[in-house]
Amino acid sequence: MAPGGLFWWIGAGVLVVLELISGTFYLLMIAFGCVAAALAHIAGAGADLQFTVAAVVALAAVVLLRRSRFGRRKREQASRNPDVNLDIGQTLNVPAWHERRARATYRGAAWDVELAPGEPEDAQVYEIRELRGSCLIVVASRPRKTANATAV
Template identity: 90%
Template structure:
């Protein structure tokens, strides 16, 4: 194999290693383009054809990935995303409701609490599902033994 063909194999290896660090599949798709170009090199294609093959295969692989279920991530609104707001999923006690609203102490401060649509007012322990400004939107906790957090 000529030294020029080694370029594509090294490129594919580097991209696969970076893929392992990043956790996405996109670098792996570009690495597939490098492998296709290396195969084109072995077949005797010129440099311009190798680059065209690499670009074409990488582009097709990225488009195919993007259309697959692995390429489509469901994005949650920040107000409901526990990765953005650590209060989502926490529990708290709400002893008294007034027109589906309450005021409770949570994490050392007084918070407005609103009951989500269709949720009962008699659960006592509630789980935070959303934050709207300084208002906690809650649902009845599905865990009967859940402990209320940070009262």
């Protein structure tokens, strides 16, 4: 294999390793461009055509990735994102409401609790949906559906 082709394979390998470290698919798309250029080199294309192939394939792959579901990340506010705030989705008991506000004990401390719009005040258990400063925004906890295991 000629040194020019080796350049493209090494470039693709380095980009794949960097992609594994960073966790982004974009470097992998550029690595596809390097592989395409290496294949163009094997087919006998000149250096200028190899760079063109690398650029076109990488650009097309990035555009396709960007338009796919993997390229669009749904950005959620940190106050509502359970990946950022582990309290989101947890449950607590609220003993009494006063104008849709209350004080409740959660994780061993007293918290201000506010009922989300449209939620009933008569539920036994509430689920935390959002955290605004030191105020928990809650909704009535609904029973989760679980698969019933039946013995045969």
